[in-house]
Amino acid sequence: MNDNLFIVVFAAAIYYGTPLVFAALGEILAERSGVINLGVEGMMLLGAVGACWVATSIDGPAGVVLPIAVVAAMLFAAAGALIHAFLTITLRVNQIISGLALTIFAGVAGVSSYLAGLWDLGQAPVANQFGKMDLLGWGDLPVLGPILFNQTLLTYLSWLLVVLTSIYIFRTRWGLQLRAVGESPQTADSVGVAVQRSRYLHVLAGGAFAGIAGACFSLSILPTWQNGMTLGQGWIALALVIFGFWRPDLMLVGAYLFGGLSSLRYTLQARGVEIPQLFLDSLPYVMTIVVLVVVSNSAARRQLGAPAALGKPYEREER
């Protein structure tokens, strides 16, 4: 009974939604500090290539190789984020164009593909992968078992990070400072918060999270290298931040919704359900627009949402 369509779709929603959770969670941190980073797609690809490189070139037990691969993914993507941070925080350039530049620089036709070519990745699936595992022994529970407790370690890690990030943003002193920096950097500065340092740290953390999102693709979903393998998921992550009103818990719901939509093409096809390809392939993108329209309107009405200083460089002299 544990493989009826309902369960398969939900389990797949979580599996394919996991990279979205990481990427959107990182972007929430960056945007909460007042910096939009449109480079998510590029940073995910950097993370994916870094993880794939480690997993291909290091031989060893999975318990050693996979953590190194994930750390490599975080470092690669954070390096990309550092460029964006320097340009937008120190040089105060337009955040939108800088983020786009990052995606072009790192993306399909950029560094990620360059490095993959250099290291000859993508010839075969990586030896060590994140497979589904029953961590707590609850995988046999009816319905919930296969949906929640037969996922990859990355999914469990994402849950942990969502909880920790929520606590961090809303229940700690640093989180309060972060929100102050994003809402009103002048005020934060006047009470002694280091605005620039806070922004740097959160943009870099956002990059590292996007790197793990990329590792989800190259170590679990595909699991090898393909140029541009994230297929626009980085952009959907950006939409999820708006969808979740910059809150990790609401974002999680959206991520699984879109994970489910993205996975339908695999799950339904495997089951022989006849639905036009055109419809299934465009569904996640169409739904992103629909959801964004709905959320933007209600958000505007209820004054919810974006940090007030989002997208604005902070110039101390202008105080």
Add this chain to the structure above:
Amino acid sequence: MRSTFSGFRLEPRSHLPRFINWTVPIGSFFAALFAGALLLLVTGQNPISVYQRILERAFLDAGSLSGTLIAATPLLFTGLCAAVAFRVGFFNIGGEGQFYIGAIFSSGIALALGRDAQVWIAIPAMIIAGALGGALWGAIPGFLRAYLRTNEIITSLMLNYIAGVIAVYLIFESSSFWRDLEGTGKMFPKGKVIPPVAFWPEYGIGSLVVPFGFLLGIATAAWIAVLQRRTRFGYEMRVVGGAPTTARYAGMRPGRVIVAVAAVSGALAGLGGAASVGNFRHILDPKGMQQSGFGYAGIVVAALARLNPVAVIFVSIIIGGITNAGYALQGPDFPSGLVGILEGLILFCTLGGEVLMRYRVVRTRGVSSNVAGAQ
């Protein structure tokens, strides 16, 4: 002073020198080449020989300039697409999708008119259809932004993917009107070739072959420049772009202006799609278009041209040269991904250079920044 880089600070210049129009793009272009050279060096490539090959294949070899114009033509249109929209603060990242839809519309009308059509009907029909398709696709994020307050960056980007899915569907997943269902087309899905009367002309100047699409692009750029500087609509665009509230007080309707700009911007990218079908590909080629990514590269062109439509013409030739060299030099000689790297670096350096021109870098040398800033 609590700053990440306490060694220097940026001080706004009181007035902007005119030479900034030239020095920023040129300086940032070379800075990007330098950064790219470092990256090549670090990863064990020889930057001098790579750049030499790019230069030869883009501009110097026999016939290379004609190839460069083939890549520059779509870039000219997508560059104009981004330049027009960004000027107004409407971040249309959807040039890519608008380009696809323009290609679908223009190839569709060329196929529908058939081989018995007159040249003077077929080509204008393709131009109009391409512009119309791009305008419709581009107007969607404009409408959503203007009237439903939805972020145009994400919606226009999602529409790129949707347009890509539609184009792939027409050729690979259906027996559509665009698909070649005879001969080799039965085995390997590909687009139907448009009738020869709908092929856009090329003009030979010595050994240089200038495509009609490129000339159309130059005329379009001139038209955009006039539109921006000499018309009421151009004035409204400037006001809405600079100060939306002022625009409303002045009795303009910012919503309408934004939708109009979005449609014009989309039409420009759609023209690029039409030119690509009419002048070069002669079929609807979804995979080829997706690999080229002319829509995204157009953003680089527009930024390096500092959103000036006339400058877009020249910049499109430079970026077109790099793109052309990228096609010509695939393989071990020329690492894949280098085109995107250079484009990204050019964009980074243009942004950084812009700031360094706008501000003066002042060393603080222990002087408190507040004192230095007070003057």
